[in-house]
Amino acid sequence: MTEAAEPAVEPAEDAYALDAAVVDAILAAVEVGARERLVALLNPLHDADIADLLEQIDQPLRARLIALWGADIAPYAITELRSGVRDLVVPLLSPEQLARVAEELETDDMVYLVEDLAETDQEKVLDALDDADRMAVERSLTYPEYSAGRLMQRELVSAPEHWTVGEIIDYMRASDDLPDEFYDVIIVDPRHRPVGMVALSKIMANRRETRLDTLMNEDFRIIPADQAQEDVAYAFNQYHLITGPVVDAQGRLVGVITIDDAMEVLEDEAEEDMKLLAGVGDEEIADRVWETARARFPWLAVNICTALIASAVIALFSGTIEAIVALAVLMPIVTSMGGNAGTQSLTVAVRGLATRDITSKNMWRVVRREVIVGVLNGAVFGMLIGAVGFIWFGTPMLGVVLWLAMLLNMLVAGLVGILIPIGLDRAGADPALASGVFVTMSTDVIGFLAFLGLASVMLL
Amino acid sequence: MTEAAEPAVEPAEDAYALDAAVVDAILAAVEVGARERLVALLNPLHDADIADLLEQIDQPLRARLIALWGADIAPYAITELRSGVRDLVVPLLSPEQLARVAEELETDDMVYLVEDLAETDQEKVLDALDDADRMAVERSLTYPEYSAGRLMQRELVSAPEHWTVGEIIDYMRASDDLPDEFYDVIIVDPRHRPVGMVALSKIMANRRETRLDTLMNEDFRIIPADQAQEDVAYAFNQYHLITGPVVDAQGRLVGVITIDDAMEVLEDEAEEDMKLLAGVGDEEIADRVWETARARFPWLAVNICTALIASAVIALFSGTIEAIVALAVLMPIVTSMGGNAGTQSLTVAVRGLATRDITSKNMWRVVRREVIVGVLNGAVFGMLIGAVGFIWFGTPMLGVVLWLAMLLNMLVAGLVGILIPIGLDRAGADPALASGVFVTMSTDVIGFLAFLGLASVMLL
Numbered sequence: 035m036t037e038a039a040e041p042a043v044e045p046a047e048d049a050y051a052l053d054a055a056v057v058d059a060i061l062a063a064v065e066v067g068a069r070e071r072l073v074a075l076l077n078p079l080h081d082a083d084i085a086d087l088l089e090q091i092d093q094p095l096r097a098r099l100i101a102l103w104g105a106d107i108a109p110y111a112i113t114e115l116r117s118g119v120r121d122l123v124v125p126l127l128s129p130e131q132l133a134r135v136a137e138e139l140e141t142d143d144m145v146y147l148v149e150d151l152a153e154t155d156q157e158k159v160l161d162a163l164d165d166a167d168r169m170a171v172e173r174s175l176t177y178p179e180y181s182a183g184r185l186m187q188r189e190l191v192s193a194p195e196h197w198t199v200g201e202i203i204d205y206m207r208a209s210d211d212l213p214d215e216f217y218d219v220i221i222v223d224p225r226h227r228p229v230g231m232v233a234l235s236k237i238m239a240n241r242r243e244t245r246l247d248t249l250m251n252e253d254f255r256i257i258p259a260d261q262a263q264e265d266v267a268y269a270f271n272q273y274h275l276i277t278g279p280v281v282d283a284q285g286r287l288v289g290v291i292t293i294d295d296a297m298e299v300l301e302d303e304a305e306e307d308m309k310l311l312a313g314v315g316d317e318e319i320a321d322r323v324w325e326t327a328r329a330r331f332p333w334l335a336v337n338i339c340t341a342l343i344a345s346a347v348i349a350l351f352s353g354t355i356e357a358i359v360a361l362a363v364l365m366p367i368v369t370s371m372g373g374n375a376g377t378q379s380l381t382v383a384v385r386g387l388a389t390r391d392i393t394s395k396n397m398w399r400v401v402r403r404e405v406i407v408g409v410l411n412g413a414v415f416g417m418l419i420g421a422v423g424f425i426w427f428g429t430p431m432l433g434v435v436l437w438l439a440m441l442l443n444m445l446v447a448g449l450v451g452i453l454i455p456i457g458l459d460r461a462g463a464d465p466a467l468a469s470g471v472f473v474t475m476s477t478d479v480i481g482f483l484a485f486l487g488l489a490s491v492m493l494l
Numbered sequence: 495m496t497e498a499a500e501p502a503v504e505p506a507e508d509a510y511a512l513d514a515a516v517v518d519a520i521l522a523a524v525e526v527g528a529r530e531r532l533v534a535l536l537n538p539l540h541d542a543d544i545a546d547l548l549e550q551i552d553q554p555l556r557a558r559l560i561a562l563w564g565a566d567i568a569p570y571a572i573t574e575l576r577s578g579v580r581d582l583v584v585p586l587l588s589p590e591q592l593a594r595v596a597e598e599l600e601t602d603d604m605v606y607l608v609e610d611l612a613e614t615d616q617e618k619v620l621d622a623l624d625d626a627d628r629m630a631v632e633r634s635l636t637y638p639e640y641s642a643g644r645l646m647q648r649e650l651v652s653a654p655e656h657w658t659v660g661e662i663i664d665y666m667r668a669s670d671d672l673p674d675e676f677y678d679v680i681i682v683d684p685r686h687r688p689v690g691m692v693a694l695s696k697i698m699a700n701r702r703e704t705r706l707d708t709l710m711n712e713d714f715r716i717i718p719a720d721q722a723q724e725d726v727a728y729a730f731n732q733y734h735l736i737t738g739p740v741v742d743a744q745g746r747l748v749g750v751i752t753i754d755d756a757m758e759v760l761e762d763e764a765e766e767d768m769k770l771l772a773g774v775g776d777e778e779i780a781d782r783v784w785e786t787a788r789a790r791f792p793w794l795a796v797n798i799c800t801a802l803i804a805s806a807v808i809a810l811f812s813g814t815i816e817a818i819v820a821l822a823v824l825m826p827i828v829t830s831m832g833g834n835a836g837t838q839s840l841t842v843a844v845r846g847l848a849t850r851d852i853t854s855k856n857m858w859r860v861v862r863r864e865v866i867v868g869v870l871n872g873a874v875f876g877m878l879i880g881a882v883g884f885i886w887f888g889t890p891m892l893g894v895v896l897w898l899a900m901l902l903n904m905l906v907a908g909l910v911g912i913l914i915p916i917g918l919d920r921a922g923a924d925p926a927l928a929s930g931v932f933v934t935m936s937t938d939v940i941g942f943l944a945f946l947g948l949a950s951v952m953l954l
Contacts, residue, residue, distance in 0.1 A: 234694035304764035312841035362822035381772035
């Protein structure tokens with residue numbers, strides 16, 4: 035490596051973003067159909083960055099790029115695509131491109147490519163595989179979606195308990211079908227059930243005659259093939275696993291999951307929670323206007339219903355508002371603060387459940403804390419806004435009404451903010467799902483009811 | 495392994511949650527000061543689960559558990575703690591416990607333990623280290639918080655370019671100071687600058703005489719020590735890195751970051767975004783009432799100011815509301831829908847920026863899409879709610895006003911929902927920070943202004 039080619043050692047402003055000039059050059063090459071230039075430009079890029087580029091352009095341009103790329107296509111650029119774009123791109127692949135993809139990918143990546151395709155498209159891709167691989171992929175597809183069985187790869191290195199360091203090294207040197215990269219050797223009993231795992235670094239550090247079962251990793255966890263991928267990702271993060279052996283219902287080793295796959299799931303699950311909380315569904319940046327509008331429609335539809343319920347509550351007090359118009363001016367403050375406080379509790383609860391920090395053991399302590407926090411902040415902010423209301427409209431009692439309504443609403447906000455996600459979790463649903471809509475409905479209804487109701491009683 | 499001891503191969507209902515009976519037994523042992531029972535109960539647990547337990551109990555109980563645990567303390571149970579609890583637990587450690595912790599941990603974990611401690615507490619821990627380790631930790635602490643330099647460990651295996659498989663294996667077998675677990679050997683030039691990386695699985699699969707530089711990994715990325723940890727985590731996830739060599743400003747190898755550390759950062763950053771969006775700050779489930787109330791205070795304080803601005807807008811139209819009280823009944827629908835639509839755009843934008851899916855290249859396309867989606871959904875829901883308003887109050891023009899106000903507000907929601915996080919990102923701030931408060935303020939103000947303003951003009 036020469037002095038000039040040395041990489042920058044200062045962190046870049048825009049670290050790891052695609053270079054706009056390169057993107058322009060690539061798109062220009064596609065525009066004029068300059069195949070060799072396109073290949074030369076794509077070659078130095080990482081497959082994941084090519085995937086990002088494919089996500090950022092529109093479908094007609096994607097089709098032209100894929101066609102022009104031809105047999106030089108990078109199989110991993112396709113597996114790196116987000117699912118929405120992946121399902122648009124895979125049907126574009128020519129038989130020649132499919133053959134290249136099939137030859138290079140491991141089974142977990144093949145499963146990812148075909149799992150959501152229409153049956154005829156799926157058939158076309160599977161036909162490009164040899165019989166053994168095809169069977170392996172079809173077997174993986176029998177596991178439920180989002181399960182360990184879908185996530186695992188079948189390529190792995192296992193050894194019987196009595197083997198030594200020397201034997202496994204000789205075995206690996208002789209084998210020409212090792213996985214691309216692996217970090218552990220799975221130790222199995224005669225019935226092919228995993229009993230332990232030895233890290234490659236341990237094998238390298240020991241003499242040839244050392245038995246493998248004396249080097250086994252203490253942190254060894256077996257993953258059932260139908261375990262939810264969310265739980266798998268949690269286990270990897272919690273226990274710092276690098277490799278997780280996956281077993282079938284009989285406890286036999288059928289594959290392994292590695293930490294890089296788990297990392298992707300962890301990221302996806304966090305993203306899903308965030309989007310569910312905001313009611314965005316599984317839309318992606320690459321989606322078009324129509325898909326995006328449709329993805330956001332359901333949550334907005336639910337919200338309009340809850341907003342109407344809140345309006346109905348206000349309508350109950352039309353007479354009071356007609357008498358004291360200041361109520362209409364001040365009432366959104368009560369609901370806005372309640373909605374915010376509720377969202378705060380809700381977010382903490384959803385994260386706490388995702389990271390298993392809320393358990394049946396400490397649940398009631400957490401609920402109690404949320405309620406007390408609601409009362410504390412409600413008292414303080416209620417007092418503040420009560421003073422503002424008093425000064426603004428010159429009615430001391432209006433200040434008292436504001437104060438009480440705020441206190442009550444922030445108490446309720448804390449309570450529903452924590453109880454709704456916990457309740458959904460207990461019921462087996464995703465705690466982030468639609469929690470927001472229930473929480474803001476509660477704080478809107480209680481907020482208007484408390485404020486206007488108290489005003490009717492205390493001010494008229 | 496006998497038949498009876500076989501692990502369950504069905505996914506558990508509550509996978510990886512702490513067993514409540516075990517927790518009760520542990521707490522009972524602490525209660526009565528039964529040291530041997532405590533140690534026997536904690537021993538089979540994973541350090542990460544012990545850390546979870548420590549997070550879930552209160553500080554006096556923690557202090558008693560730590561004291562009773564004595565010299566048997568598991569050092570990694572301490573490093574697994576979340577930062578808030580960690581800073582409460584480390585000062586509890588006895589000199590004897592500190593010595594045990596110092597002996598076992600690698601430099602990255604030591605840095606994590608002491609980085610936020612008060613200087614005198616930090617001194618106490620550092621004193622337990624031998625001189626070389628102490629210097630290494632102090633050097634790491636000179637790197638900025640949340641940088642690669644803080645995240646990396648100094649323990650690594652490197653080799654010159656001309657070494658062979660046989661030489662590195664002999665070196666590792668002879669060395670008694672290898673890192674606990676590692677996955678790659680870093681290849682360095684004579685000036686100790688990393689030029690490549692060889693996976694252990696490649697070393698194992700090749701003959702002794704093979705030169706290491708023929709086996710180098712293509713996916714090799716050098717990480718500057720002062721790069722932000724967020725960018726490091728992104729690179730690991732994007733490029734499926736397992737090991738990342740960290741270099742100083744002169745490009746010399748100073749440490750490595752491994753994927754399990756990056757995974758934790760990725761999870762933390764997603765959590766941070768989620769919490770910032772909800773205005774929760776960096777509170778943790780283990781925080782007490784007072785800390786929690788205080789952590790949520792700032793966002794609520796900002797929100798009360800923006801709510802007052804919205805109220806001031808309503809106050810401008812007091813006369814109109816007095817004349818048509820239906821306006822007070824319907825106005826929260828307009829702002830509620832605007833707030834929700836804005837939050838949707840905002841969430842998509844924050845995720846898109848975090849995953850680098852929004853770039854300068856596609857930014858304007860994304861902005862345009864958000865505006866069009868806002869107009870589409872605004873038109874549909876505006877029509878719906880306009881019809882409801884007309885039927886409810888019998889005034890056709892009221893329906894028209896509602897429709898127009900909703901359309902306008904949802905357009906604005908899309909626009910500010912996407913532009914505010916992009917603007918914050920450009921300005922070098924976290925796009926999630928306080929975005930929510932600006933977005934809801936905009937949709938509240940515009941919503942009330944549009945609805946009441948149009949009503950004044952068209953209905954009076």
